[in-house]
Amino acid sequence: MEDRKLTVRAVERALDILLCFTQDNDYDLSLTEISAKIGLHKSTVHRLLTTLEEKGFLQRDEGTEKYRLGIRIWELSTHLPTLNEPAVLLLPAMERLRDRLGETVSLYLRDNLERVRIQAVQSRQAIRRVAQIGARLPLSVGASSKVLAAYAPPEVQVRLLADPAWPEAVDRSQYLEQLKEITRCGYATSFEEREPGAAAVAVPIAGRAGGVVAALSLSGPVSRLSPETLEEYAAILAEAAAEMGLMMG
Structure with a gap:
């Protein structure tokens, strides 16, 4: 029984190492950086890194001694089911929306108390909001977060508002009022809530069964996205989201 516990713990630690590469645009990390991120001694991390490298899940640059995701990760990703996969299925519609409105369009799913950006189409404008696919963000701030929380x-x-990680700067009572307003009007906006100089508008995507399955957002600089512009774009996003909901089934 004890051996099994140790084995499971080793698996958890190995997965924690792989998850380090989903944080903060970290594409390559040193042994020291990984050790600090997951809170383990370097000797333990080194053994796990060696195993992951041997299995092809990580690769090491001999020049910099840094690790990055290996070919096995990409091999696994090619076997993900694409039938009715939102990130694949909705991409053409997102590109059309980007071309029509000229700003970055993103697609989010809720995962517990976070939102995950599963698809993004970048604006072609020189000054634009760059959205990283795979980014995890809290549900406490941002237009897409509030949409996913509202529905x-x-x-x-209840769990969200009781989360110890809730930011002190966000008033819970005001946040709840915002959620009520979102369900009433059908969209959410944000102005520099998460990033200085950035604004966004988001709408829910409902499946045919009626439940909200994703959030569709448009974001860009506040210099182009005034409150009036976001309100205008909200109607366009809502129309696109309705079509996407039908596509997802």
């Missing part, structure tokens, strides 16, 4: 089950909202 989440009540128990999720």
Whole structure:
């Protein structure tokens, strides 16, 4: 029984190492950096890194001694099911929306108390908001976060507001009022809530069964996205989201 516990712990630690590469645009990391991120001694991390490298999940640059994701990760990704996969299925519609409005378009799913950007189409303008696919963000701030929280089950909202990681700068009562307003008007906006100089508008995507399955957002610099512009774009996004919901089934 003890051996099994140790084995499971080793698996958890190995997965923690792989997840380090999803944070903060970290594409290559040193042994020291990985050790600090997951809070383990370097000797333990080194053994795990060696195994992951041997299996092809990581590769090491002999010049810099830094690690990056290996070919096995990409091989696994090619076997992900693409039928009805939102990131693949909705990409053409997102590109059309980007071409029509000229700003970055993103697609988010809720994962517990976070949102995950599963697809993004970057604006072609020189000054633009660059959205990284795979980024995880809290549900406490941002237009897409508020949309996903507004349409989440009540128990999720309760856990969200009780989360120790809730930012002190965000008033819970005002946040709840915002969620109510979002369900009433059908969209959310944000102005420099998460990033200085950035604005966004987001709408829910509902499946045919009626539940909200994703959030569709448009973001860009505040110099181009005034409150009036975001309100105008919200109607266009809502129309696109309705079509996407039908596509997702």
